[in-house]
Amino acid sequence: MRIYINSILIVVLLLVCSNAIEAQRKTENIILITLDGVRIEEMFGGLDLAVIKAATKKGKVEGTALYKTYWAATAEERRAKVMPFFWNVLMKRHGSIAGDRSKGSTVQITNSHRFSYPGYSEILTGQAHDDQIKSNDKLRNPNPTVLEFLRRKLRVGPQKVAAFASWDVIDWIVESKPGTIASNAGYEKYVSPDERIADTNRLQFEARTPWDSVRSDAYTFRFAMSHLRTYKPRVIYIGLGETDDWAHDERYDRVLQTLQLTDNYLKQLWEFLQSSPQYKDRTTILITTDHGRGNTPADWSDHGSDVEGAQYIWLAAIGPDSRLRGEWRDSPTIYQNQIAATASSLLGFDYNEQNPNAGKPITKLY
Numbered sequence: 001m002r003i004y005i006n007s008i009l010i011v012v013l014l015l016v017c018s019n020a021i022e023a024q025r026k027t028e029n030i031i032l033i034t035l036d037g038v039r040i041e042e043m044f045g046g047l048d049l050a051v052i053k054a055a056t057k058k059g060k061v062e063g064t065a066l067y068k069t070y071w072a073a074t075a076e077e078r079r080a081k082v083m084p085f086f087w088n089v090l091m092k093r094h095g096s097i098a099g100d101r102s103k104g105s106t107v108q109i110t111n112s113h114r115f116s117y118p119g120y121s122e123i124l125t126g127q128a129h130d131d132q133i134k135s136n137d138k139l140r141n142p143n144p145t146v147l148e149f150l151r152r153k154l155r156v157g158p159q160k161v162a163a164f165a166s167w168d169v170i171d172w173i174v175e176s177k178p179g180t181i182a183s184n185a186g187y188e189k190y191v192s193p194d195e196r197i198a199d200t201n202r203l204q205f206e207a208r209t210p211w212d213s214v215r216s217d218a219y220t221f222r223f224a225m226s227h228l229r230t231y232k233p234r235v236i237y238i239g240l241g242e243t244d245d246w247a248h249d250e251r252y253d254r255v256l257q258t259l260q261l262t263d264n265y266l267k268q269l270w271e272f273l274q275s276s277p278q279y280k281d282r283t284t285i286l287i288t289t290d291h292g293r294g295n296t297p298a299d300w301s302d303h304g305s306d307v308e309g310a311q312y313i314w315l316a317a318i319g320p321d322s323r324l325r326g327e328w329r330d331s332p333t334i335y336q337n338q339i340a341a342t343a344s345s346l347l348g349f350d351y352n353e354q355n356p357n358a359g360k361p362i363t364k365l366y
């Protein structure tokens, strides 16, 4: 009998402790943002002089508009010229970023392909499926994603877990069962009661990018913001895409300009979150990329299984549960397949339930 009472006591104590651990977690909402194919070179060092030197055929590199706009002596100054809000506000006061290899921190993908669908699928399912996912074709993701998992665990309607992306294929990646979550990607009308976006809806089809499958990030961002205001989702994924396409087109100027615009989107998003009782101090933002790119002036615009450097990515985390600030230093390597479990864990759910083969949560973060 005594043993029986003791074991009841132990069970009660364990329940109290696990509740206490969950109660300490402040995150109630997750915002996942991806910037397609943004290299660690630009993320941590801003303007890469080697790239514009190789591209400058006539005259001195110092005479170029890019140099005049973005050059500074140190990596810290250069990157803050491209993304001032991210570095001077978010990273100083609210979050941290892993992946600066010069500081002893590496973030790597585990899929071998080093292009977009395998990367997004690894982020969203927590696992590389090299034999199954090996093209960017519009094929339904056969594996359930963390977005589908979280909608089930949170017991909320489809509008409360949403995905907005510039690249149309993302519609096919974010859910294995169509209709599980709200999803809008590529040149697609966003159906919403918000009258403020009626013009934006029309404009996306009139003011087109050079690419058939990728609309301007300006639309994706505005639809996502409208969704945040209208439906107050618990989980939203925002996939910005232009950085990759400008890089493929070797428009280094547009890559940096797009990052600068993205920085302003982050500022607008942050100001909205701070103004909303549901989100303020209860939201973790994870920002990452699907793949890196080549690390020389000859292949910076490219990526793929044989491109050295494209396996290296970065991950930023901003939110109330992490005390880390700025760049990670001298840390063990973390992996793209850990992001799904990390997002789940921040909301108090064990992603292992859906996918035991997924990477484990990044415990250094909280």
Ligand SMILES: [Zn+2]
Binding pocket: 037, 115, 116, 244, 245, 248, 303
């Ligand atoms: Zn690409």
